[in-house]
Amino acid sequence: MARLSGRMKTALWGLVGLNVALITWVVGISPWLQESARSTLGQGDYRLQATDGTDFTQASLVGGPTAVFFGFTHCPDVCPTTLGDISVWQEDIEGSENLDVYFITVDPERDTVDILTDYVGWVPGVAGVSGSREEVDKMLESFGVFAKKVPTEGEDYTMNHSASVLLFDNDGQFFETIRYQEDHDVAVAKLKMLVGL
Amino acid sequence: MSKSRSGANHILRCAVTIFAVAIAAPLGAESMDHKAMAGGIMIENAFSRETLPNQPVAGAFMTVTNTNDAGDMLIGGTSTVAGRVEIHEMAMQGDVMKMRALADGLKVQAGETVELKPGGYHVMMFDLNHALKEGETIEITLKFAKAGDVTVPVVVHGKTAQSSHGAHKH
């Protein structure tokens, strides 16, 4: 009994330590990192077209919480599951109707705005984005996103690309990343923080 | 035209399901887990996912066991629902998703089980001739260098399924 409470004490002090570390990170280090290295993320003079009829520019990131991710419709795994995950996250977040989500194609040659309309249309709040190759490349550079064509059999090709979801706050400032296959609770916690800002 | 086509599809789906049950039953399979076996190659828990509108490709996932005394190679395949089938590997490098066709195929050593799963090896189907719907069963014929053709019933799960048991639960 005495030994057990000793262990519990150690565990409690451990928790206190973790909390201090977490608060230091959230209040001190993380914002400093974002301020110093990431504040220009998403900024650029790209102009693309969204399936909701608007132009997608750096101004689209301002005025509310925004999530953007990158992919293509000829994608077997990451892109459809991320879109599916977003539809699941939305159910767990109060105020998710205020969150603007953009699925931006890295393959504008095949993914026209028309094709993207149905691809994303089944998830509320999600708009597809496409445009000319040149504007898409400008956009990719602005977001620091990697995308590259990989030939397959015949004349066909697939795309290697960044699979993370990037979150931006009301001012269009980069806020957080949700990694591919991030734990559901962690992803929801990040989105709740973003929407509650 | 489309009516008779979907009727044919339905009959095909039923036939595939009956075929799967017929070959799974003697193997003592669990009720839902489909198995296929030919030439000493056993395929289990094959599944794919419901496709999104305008998604012309899909991955199929399964475990492949080589019960033979010699190694074999999964070199390709065909499907009744796809124009082309390739054996692929997906891998995350940092936050970048990379996918490539395995030009030489996927090696399955004697007695070994190789898992094809989301985020890793998969059977890649191109030019789907219809959108895959949750609950349907499609058919893929895998081609092995030594064992030859193995026809596998593949169950279509929900959009975010991570295993043959369906969607990941939270």
Ligand SMILES: [Cu+2]
């Ligand atoms: Cu693939």
